[in-house]
Amino acid sequence: MFLIYKIIMYKKSLIIYLFFIVSVFGQEKKWTLKDCIEHAVKNNISIQQSALDSQTADINYKAAIGDFMPNVNASASHSWNIGLNQNITTGLLENQTTQFTSAGINANVPIYSGLQNQNRLSRARLTQTLSQLQLAKMKDDIALNIANAYLQILYNKENLKVQKEQLANxxxxxxxxxxxxxxxxxxxxxxxxxxxxxxxDKQKIVNAENTLFLSKIALAQLLQLDDYKNFDIAEADYAVQNYSVMQEAPETIIDKAKQQRVELKIAQANVDIAQKDIKIAQGALQPSLTGFYSFSARATYSDRIVIENGMPVVAGPLPFFDQLSQYKGHNFGVQLNIPIFNGFASKYAVDRAKIAAKRSQNNLTLAQQELEKNVYTAVSNAKGAYNNYLATQASLDARKEAFNYAKEKFAVGMMNSFDYSQAQTLFVNAQSNFLNAKYDYIFKVKIVEFYYGLPLTIN
Incomplete structure (x- = not known):
């Protein structure tokens, strides 16, 4: 009996444990904004593509270092000559087969090439920096899109609650x-x-649920998630705060943006790269000096004539490695190349590089102007959104009072159902407008904070 009791208790404990595991791990994950951004940074395809560009820039930098190293190549050949050849014994032409083996190694090292290698290395380093900045910008753009999609879901959730409350009432x-x-x-x-x-009301709820589902799909796609049905975000009551960044003057925000925003850093990096391209193109107009060295050896399999006791005698070929040692040779020196005329190709390359540099400088100026315009626009939009938020809040308060008054009148028979329904509809619309203005203002403040250099968070 005691054994049976232990078995029963063990089964109960196992069932309770399994139920606990299912209840804990079966819960759907509620994604916070931080979770969404971190997941997107790791999994978004566009960010992955930009990361591959950064890896390519790293490889190009290593390749630029390799340009300073010698080029070393080895070669070997073995040939057969079949046909009419001179017999070294009789001196007559005969059909015969001869074999020949040769091997060699050669190396050359750049000594001076108009500082092109040095400038290519500097350019590769700048390209590394540029690719990292482009990756950072890609992450910023994705984070902004995610924040917008996240706030849209929050709005749709609260709007759905409003519609359900109206239905219940x-x-x-x-x-x-x-x-x-x-x-x-x-x-x-x-x-x-x-x-x-x-x-x-039920129709409005169906539409609100569909809008909420579509907004979840939009965010899930940004996160590269496939399980749309089970995707959901953490619910919280995000209230409008007294954002300190909105107390700053637009000029102060612009100064901070110019110091931190990657758009200007990318434009400046392109200017620096264009300047290096000019120096690389100019280097082709200068003389170049290269050092070289080569070693070669050969062997043949033909008979040879040797002198023994004053008489020529036909002997077989020397051993293979003895021939390689005997017929080896070294060749080394320096080579100077002076460009004189190549159809103005080098000159035109310099001219094109200078034009590209001017274009990059113009792009930098445009990027600065665009940043200033974007900051002014973001600040103006945020202020306008705040005024709209205050207006919708005042409207909501008024509609709420009007609806409460309508309920009192309807309860005592002083208002018909149609007028009462109209008052309630206006109140619900005011709630929806208020929620829309609220999240619109929060997102537009986040854009201003983004230019000010603050992280994307929702408190």
Whole structure:
């Protein structure tokens, strides 16, 4: 009996443990904004593509270092000569087969090439920096898109709650009207109006749920997620705060943006790269000096004539490695190349590089102007959104009071159901407008904070 009791208790403990595991791990993950941004940085395809560009820049930098190193190549060949050849013994032409083996190694090292290698190395280093800046900008752009999509889901969630609250209120009101109609205090038309209102509320909920689902899909796609149905974000009541950045003058925000925003750093890096391209092109107009060295050895398999006791005698070929040692040779020196005329190709290359440099400088100026315009626009939009937020808040307060007054009048029979429904609809619309203005203002403040150099968070 004791053994049976232990088995039963063990099974119960196992069931409780399994239930705990399922309940804990079966819960859907609620994504915070930080979770979304961190996941996108690791998994977004556009960011991955930009990261590959950064890796390519690293390889190009290593290749530029390799330009300073010698080029070393080895070669070897073995050939057969079949046909009419001179017999070294008789001196006559005969059909025969001869073999020949040769091997060698050569190396050359650049000594001076108009400082092109040095400038290419500097350019590769700048390209590394540029690719890292482009990767950072890609992450910033993705983070902004995610923040916008995240706030859109929050708005849709709260809007859905408003619609459900309206439905709950209208269903209660429908029940009361139904009782009153049955008692003969109200006409049946009021009940039909209430029924139509409830049906309209349900339709609004369906539309709100569909809008919420679509907004979740939009964010899930940014995160490269496939499970749209189970994707959801953490719910919280994000209230409008007294954002310190909105107390700053636009000029102060612009100064901070010029110091931190990668757009200007990218434009400046392109200017620096264009300057290096000019120096590289100019280097082709200068003389170049190269050092070289080569070693070679050969061997043949033909008979040879040797002198023994004053008489020529036909002997076989020397051993292979003895021939390689005997017929080896070294060649080394320096080579000077002086460009004289190549159809103005080098000159035109310099001219094109200078034009590209001017274009890069113009792009830098445009980037500075664009940044200033974007900051002014962001600040102006945020201030306008705040004024709209205050206006919708005042409208909501007024509509709420009007709706409460309408409820009191309707309760005592001083207002018909149609007018009551209209008052409630205006109140719900005011709630929706207020939520829209609220999240619109929060996002536009985040854009201003983004230019000011603050991280993308929602408190």
């Amino acid at each position: 209208d269903e209660k009101q429908y029940t009361k009207i139904d009782e009153t109609v049955k008692a003969g205090s109200l006409p049946k038309g009021d009940l039909l109006d209430a029924k139509a209102t409830v049906a309209n």
